[in-house]
Amino acid sequence: MAVLSKPLLPTRLSSANIKSIIADLTTLYLTHRTRISRAVYLTLFVALIARIRNAIAEQKAASLRRAQQKKATGTGQTEGEATKRKKVELNREFFKNLLRLLRICIPGWKSKEFRLIIGHSVFLVLRTMISLYVAELDGRLLSYHQCKLSLQYRTRLTNYIHSKYLSQMTFYTLSALDDRITNADQLITVDVAKFSNSLAELYSNLAKPVLDILIYNYSLSRSVGGEGLFFMSLLVQVSASVMRALTPPFGKYVADEARLEGEFRASHSRLIDWSEEVALYAGHEAEKDTLDKGYFTLIKHVNRILRRRFYHGVMEDFVIKYFWGALGLLLCSVPVFFKVPGTNAKSMGDRTESFVTNRRMLLMSSDAFGRVMFSYKEITELAGYTSRVSTLLDVIVDIQAGHFEKKLVSSADTEENAAVLRGRGTVTEGSDIEFVGVPIVSPNGDVLVRALSFTVKPGDHLLIVGPNGCGKSSLFRILGGLWPVYGGTVRKPPFEDIFYIPQRPYLSRGSLRQQIIYPDSLLDMRAKGTSDADLLRILETLEIGSLIDRPGGFDAEQPWEDVLSGGLQQRVAMARLFYHRPRYAILDECTSSVTLEVERVMYEEAKALGITLMTVSHRRSLWKYHMRILQFDGQGGFYFGVLDAERRAVLEDEKEDIELQLRAVPDIEQRIAELTSQ
Numbered sequence: 063m064a065v066l067s068k069p070l071l072p073t074r075l076s077s078a079n080i081k082s083i084i085a086d087l088t089t090l091y092l093t094h095r096t097r098i099s100r101a102v103y104l105t106l107f108v109a110l111i112a113r114i115r116n117a118i119a120e121q122k123a124a125s126l127r128r129a130q131q132k133k134a135t136g137t138g139q140t141e142g143e144a145t146k147r148k149k150v151e152l153n154r155e156f157f158k159n160l161l162r163l164l165r166i167c168i169p170g171w172k173s174k175e176f177r178l179i180i181g182h183s184v185f186l187v188l189r190t191m192i193s194l195y196v197a198e199l200d201g202r203l204l205s206y207h208q209c210k211l212s213l214q215y216r217t218r219l220t221n222y223i224h225s226k227y228l229s230q231m232t233f234y235t236l237s238a239l240d241d242r243i244t245n246a247d248q249l250i251t252v253d254v255a256k257f258s259n260s261l262a263e264l265y266s267n268l269a270k271p272v273l274d275i276l277i278y279n280y281s282l283s284r285s286v287g288g289e290g291l292f293f294m295s296l297l298v299q300v301s302a303s304v305m306r307a308l309t310p311p312f313g314k315y316v317a318d319e320a321r322l323e324g325e326f327r328a329s330h331s332r333l334i335d336w337s338e339e340v341a342l343y344a345g346h347e348a349e350k351d352t353l354d355k356g357y358f359t360l361i362k363h364v365n366r367i368l369r370r371r372f373y374h375g376v377m378e379d380f381v382i383k384y385f386w387g388a389l390g391l392l393l394c395s396v397p398v399f400f401k402v403p404g405t406n407a408k409s410m411g412d413r414t415e416s417f418v419t420n421r422r423m424l425l426m427s428s429d430a431f432g433r434v435m436f437s438y439k440e441i442t443e444l445a446g447y448t449s450r451v452s453t454l455l456d457v458i459v460d461i462q463a464g465h466f467e468k469k470l471v472s473s474a475d476t477e478e479n480a481a482v483l484r485g486r487g488t489v490t491e492g493s494d495i496e497f498v499g500v501p502i503v504s505p506n507g508d509v510l511v512r513a514l515s516f517t518v519k520p521g522d523h524l525l526i527v528g529p530n531g532c533g534k535s536s537l538f539r540i541l542g543g544l545w546p547v548y549g550g551t552v553r554k555p556p557f558e559d560i561f562y563i564p565q566r567p568y569l570s571r572g573s574l575r576q577q578i579i580y581p582d583s584l585l586d587m588r589a590k591g592t593s594d595a596d597l598l599r600i601l602e603t604l605e606i607g608s609l610i611d612r613p614g615g616f617d618a619e620q621p622w623e624d625v626l627s628g629g630l631q632q633r634v635a636m637a638r639l640f641y642h643r644p645r646y647a648i649l650d651e652c653t654s655s656v657t658l659e660v661e662r663v664m665y666e667e668a669k670a671l672g673i674t675l676m677t678v679s680h681r682r683s684l685w686k687y688h689m690r691i692l693q694f695d696g697q698g699g700f701y702f703g704v705l706d707a708e709r710r711a712v713l714e715d716e717k718e719d720i721e722l723q724l725r726a727v728p729d730i731e732q733r734i735a736e737l738t739s740q
């Protein structure tokens with residue numbers, strides 16, 4: 063006990079002495095901490111036992127006294143004395159007494175009181191059940207309304223987007239001429255639904271808490287004073303701003319996630335579209351790599367968001383629960399210590415009462431505020447979907463106004479080509495097809511032909527030839543209004559007078575009849591006065607009348623692109639042409655899979671129907687059906703003229719040259735092999 067050898071209370075207490083005493087006491091406590099705590103526990107335990115023993119002894123003595131008194135006075139005690147001595151407690155005696163009184167109040171199970179109690183109990187049970195039902199119904203009604211609201215939003219948006227997306231060929235231009243939206247399908251099908259859900263959810267999540275905040279804060283301001291509330295709101299605002307600044311850009315994350323989901327889905331759709339080709343190449347491993355990569359990128363992103371959400375949640379909890387809670391309690395205690403002008407709480411009791419009321423209001427208000435703050439994450443998610451959907455709408459508006467954004471190829475860098483890209487041509491309507499000085503430019507700015515000029519009058523069947531990628535099909539894209547006209551003048555008949563048949567015909571969903579009359583509907587067909595018998599005649603001309611022998615006939619619905627072979631598909635496409643009978647037909651390698659005999663029937667029938675043909679084909683067999691030729695050289699130059707014997711001879715020579723070159727290739731390879739073996 064060296065520490066105690068010093069006198070504990072020196073005669074004069076200076077601050078240094080006090081410090082040294084506190085230090086000594088602390089050391090003393092720390093040295094004997096275990097013993098001290100044991101002693102405290104023991105004392106508490108002994109005190110407890112003693113208290114219990116005393117209580118038992120007291121009860122015994124009391125009952126003894128009561129018994130002695132009873133003996134001495136018979137029943138003799140006054141009501142006042144009994145009340146004085148009896149302790150009102152929730153003990154056995156209470157229940158005994160209650161039962162006794164109840165027996166008086168309810169004399170038997172046949173009594174009126176008993177019947178009333180039974181009736182009352184039934185109503186009580188009913189009330190509880192109704193409350194439960196109402197609570198459940200409340201929840202169900204809310205979620206039903208929320209779902210209805212979300213569906214309603216989705217329907218409106220989808221209708222709006224469909225009306226824009228499917229007008230002015232926007233669905234084509236959006237994917238072919240613009241880079242900004244990569245997966246419109248995902249946007250329209252998934253993101254619009256998510257946006258609608260998020261919007262409907264947010265409304266119900268925000269509306270009530272905001273209302274609560276307003277009401278509770280108003281009541282609070284009346285009792286704690288506007289200044290306190292203003293000060294606290296200011297602090298909450300500052301901390302909310304800090305929180306917002308520290309909140310990761312969840313909106314962007316959500317938009318990115320939706321984009322990655324879209325890309326992953328697009329890869330799967332691609333695999334389904336090309337399943338046959340991939341299977342024949344045995345390309346499953348390569349496809350698996352692509353799909354795995356897409357999924358991995360998506361999941362990596364999702365995991366990152368999850369992590370950020372977790373950390374952000376912890377911070378949010380801390381600020382909302384603790385920091386704002388402490389602030390709120392400080393505010394509530396204002397009327398306890400200070401008199402708030404305009405309030406009538408005077409005594410300490412009043413102040414305590416108002417503290418409790420304020421605390422409760424504050425709890426409600428902060429709970430509501432917390433819900434609003436927690437909704438912040440949902441708002442940012444909504445912001446993500448909003449940005450996706452509105453980007454789609456903006457790009458659609460932009461595209462419909464003729465503004466496209468696509469990465470340009472290097473050839474667009476030259477001054478001459480850049481000048482071509484800056485220009486704009488004119489499109490007029492006429493009975494012939496005429497191009498005057500029109501450049502052919504691919505969507506990424508590649509100038510394929512600087513100024514193309516040719517004319518096709520009715521009956522002037524035109525053959526278009528040239529090497530791959532020279533711009534033959536692009537010419538039709540300009541004619542069809544898919545690509546912009548960068549210069550010169552295009553004169554063409556109305557859209558419905560030109561019909562296009564590509565190499566791989568598009569077969570829609572629906573019946574066999576719909577394949578033939580596409581894009582007409584059954585009503586359009588009837589309005590034109592065409593019957594099923596007329597359609598059958600068309601099929602028979604093309605030697606495919608047997609198609610209606612399948613179950614269902616013209617009404618049969620099948621996945622036609624799988625059910626029909628390539629050649630049959632090309633014949634159905636020709637049947638489409640014969641049904642529509644346009645003034646001009648663009649036939650883009652559309653007879654590549656049929657026999658020469660079928661090709662002859664197709665061309666002769668088309669001519670007999672008065673259709674002027676514009677054919678892209680490398681087939682020599684087709685030359686005889688055409689009177690004019692447009693020949694591209696693949697270097698930006700072209701020849702347009704009559705396809706007479708002289709020109710045919712030139713074509714023959716060119717073809718022979720090409721064939722010779724092709725035949726020379728194995729020789730070269732053989733020569734290389736010889737050289738390398740020497």
Ligand SMILES: Nc1ncnc2c1ncn2[C@@H]1O[C@H](COP(=O)(O)OP(=O)(O)OP(=O)(O)O)[C@@H](O)[C@H]1O
Nearest residue numbers: 238239504505506529530531532533534535536537
């Ligand atoms: N949507 C597009 N986006 C970017 N470039 C395109 C697009 N469509 C076509 N092109 C490019 O335009 C050029 C001309 O294509 P086009 O289809 O007119 O060739 P083509 O002469 O018909 O060839 P082929 O005989 O092989 O069918 C090609 O280089 C092609 O890559």
